[in-house]
Amino acid sequence: MDLFRLDGKIALVTGASYGIGFAIAQGLHQAGAKIAFNDLNQELIDRGLKAYEEAGIPVKGYVCDVTNEKQVQAMVKQIEKDLGTIDILVNNAGIIKRIPMIEMDAEDFRKVIDVDLTGPFIVAKAVIPGMIKKGAGKIINICSMMSELGRETVAAYASAKGGLKMLTRNIASEYGSFNIQCNGLGPGYIETPQTAPLRTPDHPFNKFIISKTPAARWGRTDDLVGPAVFLASRASDFVNGHILYVDGGILAYIGKQP
Numbered sequence: 001m002d003l004f005r006l007d008g009k010i011a012l013v014t015g016a017s018y019g020i021g022f023a024i025a026q027g028l029h030q031a032g033a034k035i036a037f038n039d040l041n042q043e044l045i046d047r048g049l050k051a052y053e054e055a056g057i058p059v060k061g062y063v064c065d066v067t068n069e070k071q072v073q074a075m076v077k078q079i080e081k082d083l084g085t086i087d088i089l090v091n092n093a094g095i096i097k098r099i100p101m102i103e104m105d106a107e108d109f110r111k112v113i114d115v116d117l118t119g120p121f122i123v124a125k126a127v128i129p130g131m132i133k134k135g136a137g138k139i140i141n142i143c144s145m146m147s148e149l150g151r152e153t154v155a156a157y158a159s160a161k162g163g164l165k166m167l168t169r170n171i172a173s174e175y176g177s178f179n180i181q182c183n184g185l186g187p188g189y190i191e192t193p194q195t196a197p198l199r200t201p202d203h204p205f206n207k208f209i210i211s212k213t214p215a216a217r218w219g220r221t222d223d224l225v226g227p228a229v230f231l232a233s234r235a236s237d238f239v240n241g242h243i244l245y246v247d248g249g250i251l252a253y254i255g256k257q258p
């Protein structure tokens with residue numbers, strides 16, 4: 001089972017002060033990796049550092065906006081000084097704005113694309129040269145059900161996550177010969193602050209999602225840990241350009257007969 005071990009590896013998980021990123025960072029640490037994470041401001045970093053300390057996980061935290069290429073390049077150089085070359089990148093940082101498309105300002109649309117698609121491009125571009133030098137690397141882009149499906153009010157987010165699916169495939173195509181594997185992890189509907197507005201007891205979306213999920217429940221962040229460790233480890237060395245959906249069966253299911 002050493003195939004799934006990450007001892008000696010250095011992982012950067014973006015936007016990982018809490019939520020899915022935090023859970024994935026925890027799992028990568030348990031598999032042996034050293035963890036670096038970033039978030040938008042020192043307050044979030046401090047919140048994350050406290051949470052990692054309480055979980056007994058030694059980490060390095062960096063204030064960095066993934067949409068700012070100068071900040072990202074500086075952060076990657078600092079991580080290389082502090083820990084060494086990044087072996088595993090998890091592009092997790094993301095936002096969503098739930099607005100009907102015809103009511104959405106173009107600025108808001110651009111902001112979602114910037115964080116959820118341009119950000120992963122910028123961070124991957126910054127870490128790939130080190131992976132090439134090292135002769136190996138793992139990139140995991142956090143995609144979504146919206147990489148495959150649309151729904152009302154998430155036009156920007158679905159466009160970004162659909163693009164992220166193709167960016168994943170393109171990185172896989174362009175850098176596979178350098179022994180870099182780039183795959184997507186596509187969570188279903190997961191209990192995090194991002195989906196909290198949809199999970200209030202009286203919110204119709206709550207029942208809807210449970211009816212659309214064969215597992216008949218919302219996902220938990222720890223449901224994503226095993227798939228993330230798999231995609232970060234030697235066990236997936238011949239898996240490249242694949243989007244691994246961890247959705248309880250949503251994408252396989254037409255929905256319950258009313």
Ligand code: NAP
Binds near residue numbers: 016091187193
């Ligand atoms: P979340 O709770 O909103 O956490 C996202 C993290 O990214 C936050 O720490 C956030 O900081 C950070 N972030 C936002 N913009 C950033 C930027 N420009 N630079 C650096 N960090 C930034 O989201 P989540 O539910 O854990 O989701 C994490 C990822 O999974 C996202 O890519 C999301 O699209 C994806 N996803 C989520 C679900 C779900 O059901 N929850 C399902 C599929 C995919 P702030 O606290 O300042 O916002």
Ligand code: GCO
Binds near residue numbers: 189
């Ligand atoms: C929404 C949700 C979803 C989830 C996730 C599903 O409003 O539909 O926020 O987009 O965040 O991306 O995989």
